[in-house]
Amino acid sequence: MELKELHLFDRLCWAKENLEPHQSDYRVVFEDNVDEPAKVLVPDPNWMACAMHGGILPPVWVYHELERDEKTPGFKKHTRGYLLHETEPMPPMSEEEAIEYLIMKDIPNHIWQTWNEGNKPKMVICKKEQLPQTREWRNAWKIDPNINSKEAA
Amino acid sequence: MAYGKIVADQIQHSSEGTVGTQYVVSGVAKAWVNFNGTGTIAARDSLNVSSLTDNGTGLYTPNLSSPFANTNFCVTTGSRSETNGYILVDNSYYVSRTVSSCRLATVSDTGGAQDGTWMNVSYLGDLA
Numbered sequence: 001m002e003l004k005e006l007h008l009f010d011r012l013c014w015a016k017e018n019l020e021p022h023q024s025d026y027r028v029v030f031e032d033n034v035d036e037p038a039k040v041l042v043p044d045p046n047w048m049a050c051a052m053h054g055g056i057l058p059p060v061w062v063y064h065e066l067e068r069d070e071k072t073p074g075f076k077k078h079t080r081g082y083l084l085h086e087t088e089p090m091p092p093m094s095e096e097e098a099i100e101y102l103i104m105k106d107i108p109n110h111i112w113q114t115w116n117e118g119n120k121p122k123m124v125i126c127k128k129e130q131l132p133q134t135r136e137w138r139n140a141w142k143i144d145p146n147i148n149s150k151e152a153a
Numbered sequence: 154m155a156y157g158k159i160v161a162d163q164i165q166h167s168s169e170g171t172v173g174t175q176y177v178v179s180g181v182a183k184a185w186v187n188f189n190g191t192g193t194i195a196a197r198d199s200l201n202v203s204s205l206t207d208n209g210t211g212l213y214t215p216n217l218s219s220p221f222a223n224t225n226f227c228v229t230t231g232s233r234s235e236t237n238g239y240i241l242v243d244n245s246y247y248v249s250r251t252v253s254s255c256r257l258a259t260v261s262d263t264g265g266a267q268d269g270t271w272m273n274v275s276y277l278g279d280l281a
Binding site for chain 2: 001002006007009013016023027037039040045046047050057063066067070077080081102106131134135138139141
C-alpha cells in the first residue's frame with residue numbers, strides 16, 4: 001500500500017512520525033470584521049512539513065467542496081469525506097506555495113478572493129519579525145491603511 | 154515504502170479482557186495542539202492541525218487538516234498563564250464552530266481576556 005492510498009488522518013500520523021517540522025517565518029494578517037482587530041494566521045510546523053513533502057494533503061478544492069456541503073441547509077454530517085482520502089494528493093510545494101494553499105484553506109473565501117478591493121488591503125503576507133514584537137494594544141491591531149498593495153501582496 | 158494494515162474487530166489482553174476496535178478508534182484524540190498564545194503565537198507540537206489563528210487577546214482558532222464529520226466533536230482544553238496562573242478556556246463558541254475549527258477564548262479569574270502561555274487542546278469525535 002502506498003502513502004497516497006491511506007486515509008488523510010493516517011497520512012498525517014505517518015508524517016508526524018517521519019517528517020521534520022518546518023517552522024515558517026511567514027504570517028498572514030487579515031481583517032474580516034471591522035469591529036474586530038486584525039487576525040494573524042500562523043502555519044503549523046508539522047503541516048508545513050506535509051505540504052513541502054508532498055503526497056499527503058488533498059487539493060484545496062476538496063476543502064471547498066466540503067465547506068459548500070456544510071453550508072447546505074439541513075446539513076447534519078459529511079457524506080463526501082472520501083474526497084479527502086481518495087483524491088490524488090498534492091505534489092511537493094514550495095514554502096510560498098504552501099502559504100498560498102493555507103490561505104485558501106484556513107482564511108474565509110470572502111477575504112482572499114477580494115483581498116485588494118476596497119479602501120485598503122484586507123490581507124497581508126508578512127514575515128514574523130514584521131509583526132509587533134509585544135501584544136500591547138493587541139485588540140486594536142489593524143492593517144496599516146497606507147500600506148502599498150504591491151507590498152501587501 | 155509500503156504501509157501495512159491490521160484489520161480486526163477486537164483486541165484481547167492476556168488477562169484483562171477484550172475491547173472492540175471501534176471503541177479504540179472512537180476514543181483516540183483525532184487532533185491535538187500545545188501552543189504558546191503569547192507574543193507571536195506558535196505551536197510547540199501538534200497533530201492534524203494546519204494553522205493557528207490569533208484573533209486578539211485570549212482568542213484563538215486552531216484549524217484542522219482532517220476535518221470532523223460534523224460539528225458535534227468534543228474539545229477538551231487546559232491553559233496556564235505565566236502572569237495569572239491557571240486560566241479558564243471557553244471552547245463553546247458554537248456560533249463560529251465548523252467541522253475543522255473551533256474558536257477558543259481564555260479569561261483570567263477576574264473575567265478579563267487573558268493570553269495563555271500554555272494552551273493545550275485535544276479533539277475527539279468522528280472524522281469525515
